[in-house]
Amino acid sequence: MMAVIILSLLVVLPGCSSKSADQDGNGTERAIAMKQISASNKDTVTIVIGAYSVVKDALGRILPQFAADWEAKTGKKVVFQESYEASGTQARAIAGGMEADVALLAMEGDVDKLERAKLINSDWKQQDAYQGMVTRSVAVIGTRKGNPLGIRDWTDLTREGVNVLYPNPKTSGGAQWDINAIYGAGLKMAAEQGKDGPPFAKQLLMRVHHNVLSMDKSGRASMAAFEYGVGDAIVTYENEILSRKREGVPYEMVLPKHTILIENPVVVVRKYARKHQVEEAAEALVAYLREPKAQRMFAEAGFRPVNEQVAKETIKAYPVPDGLFHIDDMGGWDEVREKLYSNRGVWYQVLAGIE
Known part of the structure; x- marks a missing residue:
C-alpha cells in the first residue's frame, strides 16, 4: 500500500x-x-x-x-x-x-x-x-479632567506650554482627518477675518504642530499614549473621547466651531x-x-x-458644530492630497519648518 x-x-x-x-x-x-x-x-x-x-x-x-x-x-x-x-x-x-x-x-x-x-x-x-x-465622526480635541488649560478651539493648541498629541498622517487615516480639520478650520477662520486663507491655515497648522509631543502610528496608539498620561490635549475622532467618557474616564471633549465631517x-x-x-x-x-x-x-x-x-x-x-465642513469644501480628496500631502505640500513644509 x-x-x-x-x-x-x-x-x-x-x-x-x-x-x-x-x-x-x-x-x-x-x-x-x-x-x-x-x-x-x-x-x-x-x-x-x-x-x-x-x-x-x-x-x-x-x-x-x-x-x-x-x-x-x-x-x-x-x-x-x-x-x-x-x-x-x-x-x-x-x-x-x-x-x-x-x-x-x-x-x-x-x-x-x-x-x-x-x-x-x-x-x-x-x-x-x-x-x-x-x-461618520468629527475631529475634536480631548483634554484632561476639567479641561484645566481652558482649551476651547484649535488656536488654543498653539499656546506655549500646551502639549498636543495626534498620530502620523503617513500611516494613519485618522491623522489625515486631524490635519485636514486644523488646516480647513484655518481656511474658515481666515475667510471670517478677511485674510488670505492658505497662508493663515498653514501658520495655524504649523503652530499646532510645534506643540505636538509625538506622532504615533495610528489613532488608537495615539489615544493609548494619552491614556498613559502623555500630553495635555489630543486631536482625535469624536468617538474616541465619547466611548471613554461613557466608560467613566474623566476626559473632556472640545468640539471646535470649525471642524471636519469624517466619513x-x-x-x-x-x-x-x-x-x-x-x-x-x-x-x-x-x-x-x-x-x-x-x-x-x-x-x-x-x-x-x-x-x-x-x-x-x-x-x-451628536450636535452639529456651527462651522462643520466637508472634505469637498477643501476641494475634495484629490486636491487635498496634492495640496497637503504631496512631496512639496503643506504638510511637508510644516515638518520641514518652511514658513
Missing part, C-alpha cells in the same frame, strides 16, 4: 490572527501568524476582515450579532479572522496581498489604494445609497472574496453594518450613524 502524504499549506497574513492582530498601548505591532482559510466549507463561512484600529471595539460587539443572525437565516456558522492596523498601513497590506474579504478603512483615499491594485470595482462609491460609507468607508474586496467563495456573506455583512441594529451599536461606541433612521434617533447626542 502506498503511503499518501498530505501537506497542509499555511498562508501567513501579516497583521492577522484567528481572532485579531492589534497594537499594544505603545503602538508596537504584535506580529501574529494566522492560518488563512481560502474557501468556506459546507457549514462554515470564514470572512477575513482588514480594518483600521479605531473601529475594533465597535466590531467586537457587531460581528457576533451578525454571525448569530446569519446562522439563523442560512444555517451556516460565520468565523471571522480580523486584522486591526493604522488605516494607511492596513490598506497597503491588503493591496500588497493580505487577502481580506471586507475592508473598513478610515478614509476614501485608502480604499483608492485597493482600487489601484484592481481588488475592487472602480464604481465602489456608486454601489449603494451611502456612497460607500459606514460611519469612514467599507468595501467588499471583490477579488479576494470571490477567491475565498464568500462574496455573498461578505456583501451581507457590509449591508448589515448599515442596518439599524448595527448602526445603533456604532452610535453607542461614539460614531455618528449613516443610517438616516438611527441618525434621527441619536441627533441630540
Whole structure:
C-alpha cells in the first residue's frame, strides 16, 4: 500500500490572527501568524476582515450579532479572522496581498489604494445609497479632567506650554482627518477675518504642530499614549473621547466651531472574496453594518450613524458644530492630497519648518 502524504499549506497574513492582530498601548505591532482559510466549507463561512484600529471595539460587539443572525437565516456558522492596523498601513497590506474579504478603512483615499491594485470595482462609491460609507465622526480635541488649560478651539493648541498629541498622517487615516480639520478650520477662520486663507491655515497648522509631543502610528496608539498620561490635549475622532467618557474616564471633549465631517468607508474586496467563495456573506455583512441594529451599536461606541433612521434617533447626542465642513469644501480628496500631502505640500513644509 502506498503511503499518501498530505501537506497542509499555511498562508501567513501579516497583521492577522484567528481572532485579531492589534497594537499594544505603545503602538508596537504584535506580529501574529494566522492560518488563512481560502474557501468556506459546507457549514462554515470564514470572512477575513482588514480594518483600521479605531473601529475594533465597535466590531467586537457587531460581528457576533451578525454571525448569530446569519446562522439563523442560512444555517451556516460565520468565523471571522480580523486584522486591526493604522488605516494607511492596513490598506497597503491588503493591496500588497493580505487577502481580506471586507475592508473598513478610515478614509476614501485608502480604499483608492485597493482600487489601484484592481481588488475592487472602480464604481465602489456608486454601489449603494451611502456612497460607500459606514460611519461618520468629527475631529475634536480631548483634554484632561476639567479641561484645566481652558482649551476651547484649535488656536488654543498653539499656546506655549500646551502639549498636543495626534498620530502620523503617513500611516494613519485618522491623522489625515486631524490635519485636514486644523488646516480647513484655518481656511474658515481666515475667510471670517478677511485674510488670505492658505497662508493663515498653514501658520495655524504649523503652530499646532510645534506643540505636538509625538506622532504615533495610528489613532488608537495615539489615544493609548494619552491614556498613559502623555500630553495635555489630543486631536482625535469624536468617538474616541465619547466611548471613554461613557466608560467613566474623566476626559473632556472640545468640539471646535470649525471642524471636519469624517466619513469612514467599507468595501467588499471583490477579488479576494470571490477567491475565498464568500462574496455573498461578505456583501451581507457590509449591508448589515448599515442596518439599524448595527448602526445603533456604532452610535453607542461614539460614531455618528449613516443610517438616516438611527441618525434621527441619536441627533441630540451628536450636535452639529456651527462651522462643520466637508472634505469637498477643501476641494475634495484629490486636491487635498496634492495640496497637503504631496512631496512639496503643506504638510511637508510644516515638518520641514518652511514658513
